[in-house]
Amino acid sequence: MKNVLSLLALTVAIAALALTLFAPAPNAVGTRDDAAIKALSLEAIIENPDIIAEAIAILRERQAAEQEQFLAASLESDPNAPVLGNTGGDITVVEFFDYNCTYCKAAMPIVQELLESDDDVRLVYREWPILGEGSIFAARAALASRAQGRYEEMHWALMALPRADEASVMSVARELNLDIGKLLADMNDPAIDAHINLSHQLAERLEFSGTPSFVVGDTRIPGLVPLRQLELIIDDERNNDG
Known part of the structure; x- marks a missing residue:
């Protein structure tokens, strides 16, 4: 039917x-x-x-x-997505990730070095929790921390955890001196559901099957990518735009 x-x-x-x-x-x-x-x-x-x-x-x-x-x-251009680096940068790098993804953790220093070495990179994060309830809780807490202006600190701290679950995530939030009551309330914000749902939709349309996955201009990169390769892709996209 x-x-x-x-x-x-x-x-x-x-x-x-x-x-x-x-x-x-x-x-x-x-x-x-x-x-x-x-x-x-x-x-x-x-x-x-x-x-x-x-x-x-x-x-x-x-x-x-x-x-x-x-x-x-x-x-x-999704206003509901966290942006790090240069918000007015000439090139946008989008990363889909999960806080319990081993390869995402391996990508963290690569992304950090990229941001330090290239002042014109605009990094957009898509929270894509696909590895269980701990990942979902971590993603919601990270997105909720935006309301306190603490997303970047929360993101790096959660990515450094051996395992993200409710207990470890809340421990990080307390260590960062976040307002816990506000954080828990903000985790129920419909905007967080919207962000995560859109991440799933985008990943499906882009035919990504796991994390990390990157998008730079018209280039889609499924999986962990070395810094030098990422830099070359960025250079190519800049040249194409020029």
Whole structure:
């Protein structure tokens, strides 16, 4: 039934697009007989079935363009995502990560060195907790710490933990002298759910299967990447933009 409904919806969309694309123009006085237009359009489709193929191709092109626009805007300009480094930098690096990911922990000094050596890098973090409840709790706590202006400190401290779970995360929060009551309350902010949900959607669209994963301009990097390789990719993207 689901497949039938999907096919029906697609057929309706294609028909509507075909009518829009291939309908006759308005008459000289600017009026149109909609029934006549539909009849002529259907007749044209019957006589030239290739119209359907053209409509499908156009529809797919539009969907692909909309998807790319969505990806670019969400990846680089989401106001609900933490940004480190130079907020006005000329190149944006997006990292998807999990606080309990061994390879993400190995990427931490690489990212830190990149930020220290390149003053024009804008680093956008996508909290993508995929390794259990401890990861989810850590991600929510880190995002909640933004309300106290402490995300960067919280992020590095959580990434340095051998294992992130509720006890270890709250211990870090106390060591950083965060307002614990506020932190716990802010962890229930719907904006945090929105961030995590969008991270899952973006990762799926980008076809990432694990953490860490990076995006630099049009380049997608699944997995841990050495600093020098990351720098070369950044240089290439800068040159392409120039």
